[in-house]
Amino acid sequence: MASHHHSLLSLAASATTFSIILLCCFTLIEALNGGFSVDLIHRDSPDSPFYNASETHSQRVAKALRRSINRVNHFKPSSSVSPNLAQTDIISNSGEYLMKYSVGTPPVAILGVADTGSDLIWLQCKPCTECYKQAAPFFDPDMSTTYKSISCTSPQCESLRKTSCSNDGTSCQYSVSYGDRSFSNGDLAVDTFTLGSTTSDHPVSLPETIIGCGHDNNGHFDAKGSGIVGLGGGTVSLVSQLSSSISGKFSYCLVPLTSRDEKSSKLKFGSEAVVSGPGTVSTPLVPNSPDTFYFLTLEAMSVGSKRLELSGSSGSGGVEGNIIIDSGTTVTMLPTEFYSEFESAVAEEIDLERGDDPSRFLSLCYKPTSDSIEIPSITAHFTGADVKLNPDTTFIQINEELLCLAFRANQEITIFGNLAQSNLLVGYDLVKKTVSFKPTDCTKL
Numbered sequence: 001m002a003s004h005h006h007s008l009l010s011l012a013a014s015a016t017t018f019s020i021i022l023l024c025c026f027t028l029i030e031a032l033n034g035g036f037s038v039d040l041i042h043r044d045s046p047d048s049p050f051y052n053a054s055e056t057h058s059q060r061v062a063k064a065l066r067r068s069i070n071r072v073n074h075f076k077p078s079s080s081v082s083p084n085l086a087q088t089d090i091i092s093n094s095g096e097y098l099m100k101y102s103v104g105t106p107p108v109a110i111l112g113v114a115d116t117g118s119d120l121i122w123l124q125c126k127p128c129t130e131c132y133k134q135a136a137p138f139f140d141p142d143m144s145t146t147y148k149s150i151s152c153t154s155p156q157c158e159s160l161r162k163t164s165c166s167n168d169g170t171s172c173q174y175s176v177s178y179g180d181r182s183f184s185n186g187d188l189a190v191d192t193f194t195l196g197s198t199t200s201d202h203p204v205s206l207p208e209t210i211i212g213c214g215h216d217n218n219g220h221f222d223a224k225g226s227g228i229v230g231l232g233g234g235t236v237s238l239v240s241q242l243s244s245s246i247s248g249k250f251s252y253c254l255v256p257l258t259s260r261d262e263k264s265s266k267l268k269f270g271s272e273a274v275v276s277g278p279g280t281v282s283t284p285l286v287p288n289s290p291d292t293f294y295f296l297t298l299e300a301m302s303v304g305s306k307r308l309e310l311s312g313s314s315g316s317g318g319v320e321g322n323i324i325i326d327s328g329t330t331v332t333m334l335p336t337e338f339y340s341e342f343e344s345a346v347a348e349e350i351d352l353e354r355g356d357d358p359s360r361f362l363s364l365c366y367k368p369t370s371d372s373i374e375i376p377s378i379t380a381h382f383t384g385a386d387v388k389l390n391p392d393t394t395f396i397q398i399n400e401e402l403l404c405l406a407f408r409a410n411q412e413i414t415i416f417g418n419l420a421q422s423n424l425l426v427g428y429d430l431v432k433k434t435v436s437f438k439p440t441d442c443t444k445l
Helices: 008-014 028-033 057-075 336-348
Strands: 003-007 020-023 035-042 097-103 108-115 122-124 163-165 172-177 183-195 204-218 228-230 249-253 265-270 281-284 298-303 306-309 323-325 332-334 372-376 378-382 385-388 395-399 402-405 407-409 424-429 434-439
Touching: 281 385, 298 336, 306 336, 332 336, 336 407, 385 434
Parallel strands: 020 097, 108 228, 122 204, 332 407
Antiparallel strands: 003 372, 020 035, 035 265, 097 108, 097 183, 163 172, 172 183, 183 204, 249 265, 249 424, 281 434, 298 306, 298 378, 378 385, 395 402, 424 434
């Protein structure tokens, strides 16, 4: 049996969500000449504004799992959803990353959810007709000398599928809605967007970045942040707006929380985001709708030496673009019938007493009898890319007595979550339309 030694002590850390703060900065010159890198700080780190010293490990795990449940609604096709729904439709409170940036002249610091599953950059603005509680002051566009509204007839306005014209007919209005009935409405505009690099002491401003200035926002948003920073594949995302200067390339490497090294994870853009060398495998990005999401094709999963073909189930196997790779979902979601086969294969490899997840979110759980157990090797077989998953995060510690497989059945959508992506250098090339994976000790980057 192909297996790995797995420490319960290390598992306890890996169960929490990969919510991260992107301390982001770069110069335009760096971007044009090559690449730049930013730090990623885990949500539960003492350095994070979301850190709660009084929370128990089990409470953090429970919250992460609830976010995964909500996050699935983000990707669901629904007959009740208008076909003109904005590309930026997301689940408002499920973002797993935060991004620190500044907007306007003079620059005003903003902390927003950074999300590979959305496009538009939006923030809360004055005057607010209706706004959710926010710790930081609202952005006041009247105080920015570089803020400009976008006209209704501009290409930028037409690049979003759900826009309208202001009552006076002069400016473009955006509207985004959410699966939990949260929403944001406001002015589509351009302003200076300021970031700074981990490789440079000189933050530089990016002029005329398309943003949404939200005057009517409400729902399950966190008071510590303001809005969304879209890193998806749509035309108005930060990645797309930077596309020419970064050659369509970005990558990330998530440090497993099992690591005792306090090094932060990394997000890279441009030439620094090229993933190559021994062990690198690549799979095609598949065009699909909406273009916000990054679709791959998952052909099979292996448990030890046993390969399970998705085409052998009634799930989404055999269909190109059958899985979304997502930074905002904690666990990996597989088609229901296929998941049953996969779970059975994993269970055959583990001889321990079974237990039940109190939240009933994860279905294969064990009661370990010692500080370590043997975890079978698990490999995801994408088209042209066999990706061996990190054994430290294929199972997660739910509480002191329970260890669960970090996969879940979901017939409506298949998602490759961020736990499965840890200790992999994951590179997106939107020009070549590929995603590459390379086994990497992310603490060394």
